[in-house]
Structures are given as C-alpha cells and as structure tokens.
Amino acid sequence: MTMTWGAPLALGILAMVALPVLAHLIRRRPDSRQAFGAMFLLERLPRTIRRRRRIEDKLLLLLRALLVAAVVVSVARPQLQWPGAVPEFGGSEALVVVVDDSMSMGLRDADSGTLLARARRDAVDLVESLPSSTRVGVVRVGGTASKLTDGLESDHAAVVAKIEAIEQTPYATDLQGAIRLARQMLAGAGGEVLVYTDEAGQGVVEGAEAEIALLTEQGGALVPRPVHSEDPGNAAVVSASYGSGPEGGTVTVTVANFGSESMEVPTRVVLPEGVEITAFVQVDAGGEATKAFTVPRVADGGIGTVRIDDDRLAADNVGSFHLPTIGASRVLVVEGDPGLTPVASETYYLERALAPWGRLSGMGNGVLPDITAPSGVAELDPELHRVVFMTNVADPRPWANRLVEFVNQGGVLVLTMGDNVSADRTNAALAQLLPTPLRRPRSLAAAGEPGRATAVPDTERLLFAPFARGGLAGFSRIRWHRVFTVDPYTDTDEVQTLMSVEGGMPLLIERKVGKGRVLLLTGSIDADWGNFPLQSVYMPLVQSLVRVLGVPSNEASLTQVGTVGRPIVVPVPASMAAITVEGPSGPVPTTLIDGTIRFVPNEAGAHRVMSPGIPPLASIAVNMDGAESDVRRHNSLAKTSAEIDPERFMHTAPLDRYALWLALALAVAVVTVSRRTEGLHAA
Amino acid sequence: MSEVPWDVELLDRIERLHLSARRAVEGWRHGGHTSRTIATNIEFVDHKEYAPGDPIRHVDWKVAARTDKLVIRRHEAETIVPVMLVVDASGDLGTGQGPPDLERSKFGAAITMAATLAVFLSNRGDPVGLKIVAGTGHPGGRIPPGPRSLPAVIRALASVRPAGVANLHDALARLGEQLPRRSVAIMVSDLMEDPAKWGPSLGAMAARGVDCRVVHVYDPAEWGLDYAKPVVLFSPEDEASLAVDPETLRDAMNTVVDDYVAEVRGVLGRYRCSHHLAPIDRPLDLLLASVLGGRP
Numbered sequence: 001m002t003m004t005w006g007a008p009l010a011l012g013i014l015a016m017v018a019l020p021v022l023a024h025l026i027r028r029r030p031d032s033r034q035a036f037g038a039m040f041l042l043e044r045l046p047r048t049i050r051r052r053r054r055i056e057d058k059l060l061l062l063l064r065a066l067l068v069a070a071v072v073v074s075v076a077r078p079q080l081q082w083p084g085a086v087p088e089f090g091g092s093e094a095l096v097v098v099v100d101d102s103m104s105m106g107l108r109d110a111d112s113g114t115l116l117a118r119a120r121r122d123a124v125d126l127v128e129s130l131p132s133s134t135r136v137g138v139v140r141v142g143g144t145a146s147k148l149t150d151g152l153e154s155d156h157a158a159v160v161a162k163i164e165a166i167e168q169t170p171y172a173t174d175l176q177g178a179i180r181l182a183r184q185m186l187a188g189a190g191g192e193v194l195v196y197t198d199e200a201g202q203g204v205v206e207g208a209e210a211e212i213a214l215l216t217e218q219g220g221a222l223v224p225r226p227v228h229s230e231d232p233g234n235a236a237v238v239s240a241s242y243g244s245g246p247e248g249g250t251v252t253v254t255v256a257n258f259g260s261e262s263m264e265v266p267t268r269v270v271l272p273e274g275v276e277i278t279a280f281v282q283v284d285a286g287g288e289a290t291k292a293f294t295v296p297r298v299a300d301g302g303i304g305t306v307r308i309d310d311d312r313l314a315a316d317n318v319g320s321f322h323l324p325t326i327g328a329s330r331v332l333v334v335e336g337d338p339g340l341t342p343v344a345s346e347t348y349y350l351e352r353a354l355a356p357w358g359r360l361s362g363m364g365n366g367v368l369p370d371i372t373a374p375s376g377v378a379e380l381d382p383e384l385h386r387v388v389f390m391t392n393v394a395d396p397r398p399w400a401n402r403l404v405e406f407v408n409q410g411g412v413l414v415l416t417m418g419d420n421v422s423a424d425r426t427n428a429a430l431a432q433l434l435p436t437p438l439r440r441p442r443s444l445a446a447a448g449e450p451g452r453a454t455a456v457p458d459t460e461r462l463l464f465a466p467f468a469r470g471g472l473a474g475f476s477r478i479r480w481h482r483v484f485t486v487d488p489y490t491d492t493d494e495v496q497t498l499m500s501v502e503g504g505m506p507l508l509i510e511r512k513v514g515k516g517r518v519l520l521l522t523g524s525i526d527a528d529w530g531n532f533p534l535q536s537v538y539m540p541l542v543q544s545l546v547r548v549l550g551v552p553s554n555e556a557s558l559t560q561v562g563t564v565g566r567p568i569v570v571p572v573p574a575s576m577a578a579i580t581v582e583g584p585s586g587p588v589p590t591t592l593i594d595g596t597i598r599f600v601p602n603e604a605g606a607h608r609v610m611s612p613g614i615p616p617l618a619s620i621a622v623n624m625d626g627a628e629s630d631v632r633r634h635n636s637l638a639k640t641s642a643e644i645d646p647e648r649f650m651h652t653a654p655l656d657r658y659a660l661w662l663a664l665a666l667a668v669a670v671v672t673v674s675r676r677t678e679g680l681h682a683a
Numbered sequence: 684m685s686e687v688p689w690d691v692e693l694l695d696r697i698e699r700l701h702l703s704a705r706r707a708v709e710g711w712r713h714g715g716h717t718s719r720t721i722a723t724n725i726e727f728v729d730h731k732e733y734a735p736g737d738p739i740r741h742v743d744w745k746v747a748a749r750t751d752k753l754v755i756r757r758h759e760a761e762t763i764v765p766v767m768l769v770v771d772a773s774g775d776l777g778t779g780q781g782p783p784d785l786e787r788s789k790f791g792a793a794i795t796m797a798a799t800l801a802v803f804l805s806n807r808g809d810p811v812g813l814k815i816v817a818g819t820g821h822p823g824g825r826i827p828p829g830p831r832s833l834p835a836v837i838r839a840l841a842s843v844r845p846a847g848v849a850n851l852h853d854a855l856a857r858l859g860e861q862l863p864r865r866s867v868a869i870m871v872s873d874l875m876e877d878p879a880k881w882g883p884s885l886g887a888m889a890a891r892g893v894d895c896r897v898v899h900v901y902d903p904a905e906w907g908l909d910y911a912k913p914v915v916l917f918s919p920e921d922e923a924s925l926a927v928d929p930e931t932l933r934d935a936m937n938t939v940v941d942d943y944v945a946e947v948r949g950v951l952g953r954y955r956c957s958h959h960l961a962p963i964d965r966p967l968d969l970l971l972a973s974v975l976g977g978r979p
Binding site: 034035038044046 | 774775776777778779789873875876877901902905906910912914915916917918919920923924925927932935936939940942943
C-alpha cells in the first residue's frame, strides 16, 4: 500500500504548521518588566538556554498545528494506492475483446442467465460505445482458442455480430491461447486486450502468465473484465467406473461439489439396457463424495451413464462408463465322448473350469454350463446360449445348419478335437464355420516324452489380457502330444491365430462369421492329447474365453474412453464405408484419415462408431474435463496481471475529502478549546 | 532624608560575640579582633570558667586553689586595628526583596549591615572608616577610620542611593593603596562582577596585611529565578534586558549560581579572604557573628 500526492508541491505549505508554534511562542513574550540585579549571572547561561521558551496551551497548539496540516494535506490531494484493482478501459485505438466461452461460463447466475450471456452483453455494450476510430478484434477461449475476426476491424457492427454469435461450448479454458491470439492481432503496436472471463479452474490464470508478460513487453495492456457469479457453485460427475463387488459388481461414482455449501445430489446410474439405479449423494462444500451403486447379477454390457440433477451448470451433469456383460453366460457344452468314468469324460475338466463351485455357483460367476449329448444341440437357444462347446464330437452333420444359424446370429462356437473327431465329417458339416479345414491328427511326441510346449500368447489380445498381471508362464507348461493339423491359412481380419504350439503349429484359431465367431482348438479340451486341463492357466483361460466371447452381439469389440473437447481417434477397417459416430444427441462430425476415424465429442455420454449392418466398431465412454467443472476462482487475472504490470492494477482511494472533514472537525475543536483556554486565562 | 535606623536590639545580641582573629590569638579581646602582631603589653581583663578547648596555660591556678574551680585568665592585647567598611552601592544592589524596614532591597540589607558593624565596632573602640563604591547621593571619597568617624559613616550610609556600576577592581585597587597595614577591610557587595577582575585587587590588599572579609549580599529569589511567570528582566545598571521563562531556566540558573559561588570562594580563598554569603532574608545577627568571627 503506498501513498501518492496529486499536488505534491502543496506539501511545501506544511511549513505553515510552524505558524501556530510561533504564535504560541510570540504570545509568551512577557508583559511585565522586572529589575534584576543578577544579570551578570543570567548572562552566564548559554545563549541557547537563555532564549528557551516554554510552550503553553499545548493541546490548543496541537489542534492548531493539526488543523493547518489537515488543510495542507487536503490541498495536496493524497491518494492511497494498493494492488488488486481492475483497471478501466483506457480507450486505446486498438482493442481485442476476448470472450471466455468455456464450459464453466455456462454457469447460471441468479437472474442474469449464464455468465457467457452477461459477458457477451458487456462486451457488446463496450464495443458499441467505442469511437469509430477504434479497431476491434474478437477472440473466443473455449477448447482451442480461435479468432472470430481476421484481425482488427473498424466495422463495429460486424464485431458486435461476431460477439453475439458466440455460443456456449463444453470445452476447457484456453486462456493462454486466447491472449496469444490477441497479442498477435495487436502485432506489437500497443493496444488493449479486454478479457471477459470467470477466471474459473485450477491453473487457468497461471498458465496465461507468460503470454500476459509478452503482451506487456510488446506495449499492450491486459484489462481483465471478470464475470463472476455472486455465489459460484456447481455439482459435477467427476468419475464413474465399474468394478468388482457384491451382486454383479459396483459402479463407483464420484460427485464433486464446487460450491460453498454442502448439498445432497440426486444421482442416477443408467445401465446400458436402461435400468436406472438412483441414490442421493451427500457432498460437502468444496469436496467430493464417492458412492457405489450395486449392479444386478445380470446386466447387459455396454456404456452406462451417470446423471445428476444440478441446474447451475448442466453440461457436467453426465458421466459415462464401460460396463461388461454381467450375469450368467449360458454355455452349452456338447459332450462328444462321455467315457466310462466321470474323469474320463470329455467335459469333466471343462465343466469344473466353467463352474468351479458347482453348477449353481455359475449364476454368480457369470457362466452357467448346460451339459448335453450331441443330440442336445437341437435344444440350442440363441436367445439363451452365448457359447457352444463342441467337444470331441464325431459327427456334427445333423446339427450343422443349427450351428451355422447360431453363429451367424452372434453366437460363439468352440470346437475342440479328440480321438472321435473326423476331419472329413467335420469339414463337410462345418465348412461355413471352420477357420480352416481340418486335415488329420498328428503326434508331436512319443509316449513318455513331455510333449511340445505351447507358445506364450499375446496379452494385447482381449482373451489373454487377464494374464498380463501374471501367470503367463503357465502357457509354456501346457504340453501337447497330439494336435489336429489344418490347412494352411493366413491371418486376416476374419481369421486370426490366437494360440499356437511352439514351432508355429496353430492351436487356437478364431474366425468371425456373421455376427458371431468360431474358435477352433486343434488339441483336446480334456487330458487325452496333452496336459492342458491340468495346468493352472486352464480354468482362467476357459473363463476368459466365455466372458470375452460371450458378449452380446450388439456390443462393440473395441472400447475407449474420451474427454469432451479432446480429439478421439478410432482405427477402422479401410474397406469399410459409411462409418459414422453416434453421440448421445445424434451424429457427430468426423474425419476419416489413414484408416482412422477422428472426431471431437462435445458432450459426455456414449459414443459409438457405427457401420451399417455390423455391430458397432467401437464404443467410447466420453466424460467432461473435470477441471472445467470447478467454477470457483482460484486466482485472479487482475492479481496475476498486476504482478507483471503493477502500475495499471492499483486501487486508488482519494483522501482529500477526509482530510477536509478532519480539518473542519479540528477547526471546531480549536474554537472550543480556545474559548475554554481564554476563559481560564481570564479567570 | 530620614535617618538610617539601626537595630539596637540586634547590637545587644551580637555584643556578646567575639570579634576573634582568624590567624592570630594575640589580638583576642583586644579591640575585639585578631591582632596582626604579638602584643607588647598585656592587660588582665577578667576570669572565665574553663571550658574544654581553652589553653591550659591560661588557667589561673591560684584562683583554682582557692575556689576549687578552674578559671581562665583573660587578657586584652593593646593593639588598635582600624576597620574600613567598603559598601557596594551599584545599581544592581537596588533590586531584590530586602527587609521591609529600610528599602526592601539588597542595598537596604547592605547598608543596615554596614551601619550595624560600624556602631558595634565603634562601641568597642575600634576606629571605623567607610568607602562607598558607586551609588549616588553621598559626598563621595572615603571616610578614614577614626575614633569619631561614626556619625559621618552613619550619615554617608543613610544618604547614599544605589546607582551606577561598582567597578570593584578599580575601587579596591585605589583603596588598597590607602589602607594601613594590619587593618581590616569588610566589603559588603553583591559581587556582580567578574571575580577574575576584582580578585587580584583584593589579593593585593591581602598581600599588604589587610584582613579582607567579604559579605556577599544576594537575594535568593533572584538567584533562584523565583518568578511565577515569564518576565522581562532588566539590569538597573545598563538597562540590558532579557525575556525569560523562569520555569525553563531554573535548573540551568542553579548550576550557574553554584559555579559562580564556587569561583568566588576559590578567588577569595586564594587571597586568604573570608567569604560570607548573606542572603537578604537571613537574620542579621547570625550574619554579623559570622563576619566578626572571620569564619564563613
């Protein structure tokens, strides 16, 4: 805080304070004379002491001196200055209006609509009041800042139209970029940049410091025009994710309260199939609260949404999350070789891998196996069963059509080999389904030898992703004595080798057929041709097989997450045409470049990359930028600018009027005390 | 002009006091003051009861044998010592709040003291002279000590009024040349002149054997700047004036006075002269006892 003087020369008159002192001293010149016979001694006093005077009526003198001082100070026009003021527009000839249209500017104020509406109105009023000689440019802030005018324009009507056309965006605040564009518009020729912003969000103002400094260095001046809500507050969905938990798992939702009072936020979790789960989340002021929503035992996979009710700022009331298919995947296991004992059964190990704690436990674990003889294929229900295991079935021909139809409708058929399997019959029956025709069984090792090991699979594949955290080495311990050879083939988008024996012989081959898929295991699913069921990876691999393959046919195979305002890139087959992206509110503009489709989501929620006639290519759970939901002001643009250009950001309080009032009060006091003193003297 | 009164009652009181010599005992009771020489003829006066401190050799053993009491034989030296009174009548003496029976000033106190001394000494048979320094209204010159000079002394004292500047140095220098050896000079003055100037003149007198005694008259109210409010002080001698605020100067004035008195005493002590401070509000008998005794 500093003191400045409007007329500092007037302070020279402060010497007049000496007048009352002199007056009091002069008044003390004695009236009486007295003959004195010791003048000889008096003259021995030092001269300075000899002339010493005593000041009487000190209170009166003090009041008079203060009176003179107060009058002089009022004439000198003192001003108190301290930093933090918002400077007025200086009326320069070049002006850039920066309007913040980021998501937080959509905050609704009590009466005046959104902050953006107020900012637009203020900016328009300013531009309309400018002299015609002033050239004006406009820059918007949201997302990636952009110029709305090519440069500085003299046509104020056109500039006003540009400002009025600024729409609310759901994007983040690019204040730094906006000031950079404004600075470039001024081209180092001086001028002013008026910034209409709510200054909301962590680090937004700090991020613009360098640009403000550059602007100042180039002779420009930043004039903040803060647009604040009287009581900023906002509730937002910060995050939503699915995880393990009771029943079918839990959706964990985090809601933040960026207001000054705690609030109870109505929160709804909407599962992909439309089921709604509602709860009230109590969130403290300025804090976050996490709520777990229990998912039913059975639920379709897809993108779920979270919605809260908050009228202040609606854009961040939605969040989205990926939800896997929850609940029993009905698996039909066709027993091709029951054997003489249960252990000798082809499906002994498979059944236990699918439902380790018994058949009923499969309800909770999401896999419910139905064991049947080959004749049971007639009971295959595509609405009920997601996966069919054909284990060591000698002749599938009677049910070939049934299986083809099942796969085309989105079902998954897993074929496992064994001694009963005949290449001819199988090739003949399932030619439309097999990834490649079978040839014949082939021994890989003699009896008593350990067998050939399995190559470690690629954990990038969804099927093997669970093993990325551990257990991958277990694949090397799967040894094969015999496998079925197949006709040579090449991996394509349609046919891919998922597992192989060391040396390259295919072990697990996938083929996409219609809406479904076929997996061919060239070994046996029991312990006849190898030790696969005896290894630790057996059960998790079977479970993963069912979970991954058993997803509904309308679900996309590729899932991503994204943020509003940030580009999303999705790889798509080059051959596909008419690829579109569907957002919560309809089609989203896209760009197709080099086998990828790119788009920028402008709202939270499920986005799907679609192509006619096939399941979605990808589903993207899009959420808001959490930082933009924070509508509180963490730093002041004025304060930051003041540190760079302190002179322009000073509060000024004129004190002359107070000095004058003080002088009047002192004058009254002087008169009062003077009269009383004279009365005492007279007495 | 009224006759100058003197305090007879006071004279009675001081008559019992002894004008004792400071350095010589020969003149004890002979003329009432110290003899400068050893007396050639000693005459018995009376007896006195012995008191501790009296010389044993003066005990009258015959009387003691008869009366069983120790008595001292007292003698009187046959030495005549002239006494010259020097009275300062300069203008500065006319100020102060002296005794109300004369002029209510330092000068009134000074001439009362001088007249009392003159009558006392004259009654004792000592020739008394008078020299008035400065002043106005008197015949001027000096009255030499003589057995019948008292009326002239009294008349001169009664007629003089304070005026002018004393110029003690010149006055004492001239007087010193005229005083006989083995005489006594008693100066009554306010000593408002530089001791460094008049001191040597006094020293010259003392060097000639004159017993110098200085009665320093002053008004405590003046030295203490005892005024209620600021006042313009002026000197009656040269009309020099100074506006002073007593309250602010009092402490400094006390220091100056102390230094000044110390300086005077130093000068007088250097020339073996006694110094007798005589505030005008002090009872005169005490002062005269001090002066006649030769002890401050």
